[in-house]
Amino acid sequence: MSDPLLLALDQGTTSSRAIVFNAQGEAVSQAQHEFRQHYPRPGWVEHDAEEIWATQKTAAEEAVAAARGKGEIRAIGITNQRETVVVWDAKTGEPVGSAIVWQDRRTADLCRSLREAGHEDEVSAATGLRLDPYFSGTKLAWLLEAKPELRSRAEAGEIRAGTIDSWLIWKLTEGGVHATDASNASRTLLCRLDTGDWDDGLLETFGLPRAWLPEVVDSSGEIGEATALDGLRGVPIAGVAGDQQAALFGQACLEPGLAKNTYGTGCFLLMPVGDRPVASRHHLLSTIAWRIGGRTEYALEGSVFVAGSAIQWLRDELGVIRSAAECDELAGTVEDSHGAVLVPAFTGLGAPQWDPYARGALLGLTRGVNRAHLCRAALEAIALQTADLVDCMREDAGRPLTELRADGGASRSRLLLQIQADLLGIPVVRPVHVETTAWGAAGLAGLAVGVWKDRADFSASWQADLTVEPDPAADPAALRRAWTRAVERSRDWVQEPPRT
Ligand code: ADP
Numbered sequence: 001m002s003d004p005l006l007l008a009l010d011q012g013t014t015s016s017r018a019i020v021f022n023a024q025g026e027a028v029s030q031a032q033h034e035f036r037q038h039y040p041r042p043g044w045v046e047h048d049a050e051e052i053w054a055t056q057k058t059a060a061e062e063a064v065a066a067a068r069g070k071g072e073i074r075a076i077g078i079t080n081q082r083e084t085v086v087v088w089d090a091k092t093g094e095p096v097g098s099a100i101v102w103q104d105r106r107t108a109d110l111c112r113s114l115r116e117a118g119h120e121d122e123v124s125a126a127t128g129l130r131l132d133p134y135f136s137g138t139k140l141a142w143l144l145e146a147k148p149e150l151r152s153r154a155e156a157g158e159i160r161a162g163t164i165d166s167w168l169i170w171k172l173t174e175g176g177v178h179a180t181d182a183s184n185a186s187r188t189l190l191c192r193l194d195t196g197d198w199d200d201g202l203l204e205t206f207g208l209p210r211a212w213l214p215e216v217v218d219s220s221g222e223i224g225e226a227t228a229l230d231g232l233r234g235v236p237i238a239g240v241a242g243d244q245q246a247a248l249f250g251q252a253c254l255e256p257g258l259a260k261n262t263y264g265t266g267c268f269l270l271m272p273v274g275d276r277p278v279a280s281r282h283h284l285l286s287t288i289a290w291r292i293g294g295r296t297e298y299a300l301e302g303s304v305f306v307a308g309s310a311i312q313w314l315r316d317e318l319g320v321i322r323s324a325a326e327c328d329e330l331a332g333t334v335e336d337s338h339g340a341v342l343v344p345a346f347t348g349l350g351a352p353q354w355d356p357y358a359r360g361a362l363l364g365l366t367r368g369v370n371r372a373h374l375c376r377a378a379l380e381a382i383a384l385q386t387a388d389l390v391d392c393m394r395e396d397a398g399r400p401l402t403e404l405r406a407d408g409g410a411s412r413s414r415l416l417l418q419i420q421a422d423l424l425g426i427p428v429v430r431p432v433h434v435e436t437t438a439w440g441a442a443g444l445a446g447l448a449v450g451v452w453k454d455r456a457d458f459s460a461s462w463q464a465d466l467t468v469e470p471d472p473a474a475d476p477a478a479l480r481r482a483w484t485r486a487v488e489r490s491r492d493w494v495q496e497p498p499r500t
Contacts, residue, residue, distance in 0.1 A: 003071035008438035011080040016056035018063035021442045025433040029066035031059040043105035046098035049086045075449040077239035077441030079246035080164040085139045100139040107138035128286025137189030141206045154212040161212045177224035180214040181240035186288035193277040196296045219290035220444040239444025250440030251405040252462035263410035267304035282352040282392035302351045302389035306344040307382045308410040320371040328413045331375035339364040341486040342377040361490035383420040384483045407436045422474035432465040
């Protein structure tokens with residue numbers, strides 16, 4: 001029998017990628033196509049759903065063609081930009097208007113009026129989320145308000161609504177299946193954490209019909225055949241998860257005690273908490289990690305708005321470095337930041353402060369602070385923001401963290417990982433295969449079709465490349481104290497309420 005292969009479709013915010021993996025987690029082939037971003041008004045962000053599908057289909061077919069002769073593709077896994085919504089015609093499969101992207105802020109007023117009407121507590125308790133334009137529910141509500149004629153069509157089942165996973169499943173099965181997985185459903189504000197299904201009370205709060213929504217299915221399990229792709233007829237779609245949850249799975253963080261942090265433009269930190277959701281006392285999100293074999297598991301999630309982009313700021317706005325790698329080199333030439341603390345609150349602060357009025361601050365400057373110290377302060381800022389989130393998670397989950405698994409572009413910086421390990425007092429580990437998001441989707445699919453006999457078998461394929469142990473001589477208390485004071489001084493800076 002030929003080697004089992006898995007096709008992962010990684011539908012991101014700026015590009016559609018496809019990777020064919022073997023069972024050891026090696027990428028056998030891959031392809032990627034970017035698509036256009038549309039900003040029709042300030043604060044609005046749209047995608048053309050047809051273009052998403054076209055780029056994803058081409059990437060998939062190219063990756064499949066390049067993998068020919070190297071094994072047999074057994075299943076397809078999908079992972080996607082979360083919270084983005086698409087509405088389409090149930091007969092023709094044509095999108096009705098543009099996809100509204102997760103970054104879009106057009107529903108800020110709607111969120112405010114729902115808050116003022118007293119819905120925040122009920123919605124947060126049921127969904128683990130906040131009333132924020134980020135999530136899908138208010139985007140769909142906005143659409144029905146902007147185009148009232150859609151309501152009767154939605155109720156009659158003439159049009160469908162879903163997140164990007166649902167859109168791809170529909171296109172891949174040529175209209176055969178309308179489904180979403182539990183992890184994606186948990187980002188909509190319409191799905192209860194405890195039942196893992198759409199909730200009539202929430203649907204009423206947002207004024208949305210149930211008829212146009214997809215069926216919520218397991219994250220690992222056969223969903224339908226991908227008949228639309230050349231060279232793949234008969235291959236099942238068998239794994240689906242939102243990008244951060246897929247990365248958590250791909251990092252084999254399957255049990256409480258492990259967590260993953262993706263160090264990209266921003267950071268996404270997720271920690272599994274087991275089979276009961278944990279309500280956060282620190283404004284973290286509580287979310288569904290995945291549902292496998294009908295069993296739902298949960299995670300806590302926190303994000304850092306400005307992480308790798310602080311390095312880009314040093315490069316592009318200040319010109320103190322020419323490349324991100326140079327930041328690492330320069331920072332490595334000094335022992336510490338010489339007292340400088342950078343709070344990169346360029347767009348306000350997220351958890352645990354949630355202060356949209358905060359702005360960036362550079363404190364503790366003396367005449368001797370040079371660009372190497374600034375680079376070091378920028379790396380420290382990324383690690384300090386992450387450490388604050390980890391502390392919140394440890395308290396919310398009521399259990400320690402034994403290891404942090406790192407991925408994303410900025411995890412290339414060994415020094416960043418060392419600073420992180422020293423701050424947390426636990427090892428920080430980067431895996432051999434850093435394509436954790438796509439690998440997670442492949443893992444969920446492979447598990448469903450028997451490529452691995454169980455989760456433990458799958459997680460055995462995860463391998464550490466670099467393990468950074470905390471330096472026993474490190475004493476991070478003073479740095480953390482300075483950071484906390486600096487964060488306080490960055491807060492409540494903007495006087496006018498920011499327009500979101
Ligand atoms: P995203 O998926 O969010 O677009 P990536 O995972 O590709 O981001 O990571 C890109 C980020 O990684 C950039 O913000 C960049 O500054 C940062 N980065 C890349 N290489 C390094 C490095 N050697 N040291 C520190 N940061 C780095």
